[in-house]
Amino acid sequence: MHKYLSDYMKQMNRLLEENKSFTEADLQRHLDKIGFMQHERLIHFLVTMLFAIVLFLVLGIFLVTEAAFLMPLLGLILVLLIPYIFHYYFLENTVQKMYVIYDRMAERISRSAQQE
Incomplete structure (x- = not known):
């Protein structure tokens, strides 16, 4: 997903720099891509929040019970949560950049x- 979205953004920025004229169909395709990426962003947000909630639940249980067997589970959840946070950050920022591109296309x- 990262490569797909990065490549698409490079292509759109290149077209804008080349002063390409756009049609309503181009604008609608871009709007469709925004919709797909908003859905992707929402799913990753929910998964990230789920992992964060589980992390804090397990951490709370560990602090109350001091059960050492929970340490590997805490580590695993943290190892999974950190990449999800970075990926969600990328999706959030890229979707916001897509809004700017949409505005520039509509203006053009x-x-x-x-x-005419």
Whole structure:
């Protein structure tokens, strides 16, 4: 997903830099991609929050019971949570950049319609 989204963003930024004109269909395709990425972002947010909640539950149980067998579980959850946080951060920031690209595309379409 990371490579797919990075490649798409590079392509869109290149097209904007080249002053390419866009159509309503291009704008709709980009809006569809935003929708897909918003869904992806939501799923990763939910999974990240689930892992964080489980981490704190297990940590709370460990602090109350001092059961040493919970330490590997805490480590495993933490090892899984950290990459999820970074991936969610990437998705969040990229979707926000997609909004900016959408605005720039819409502005370019609007300007070309006014010139006609």
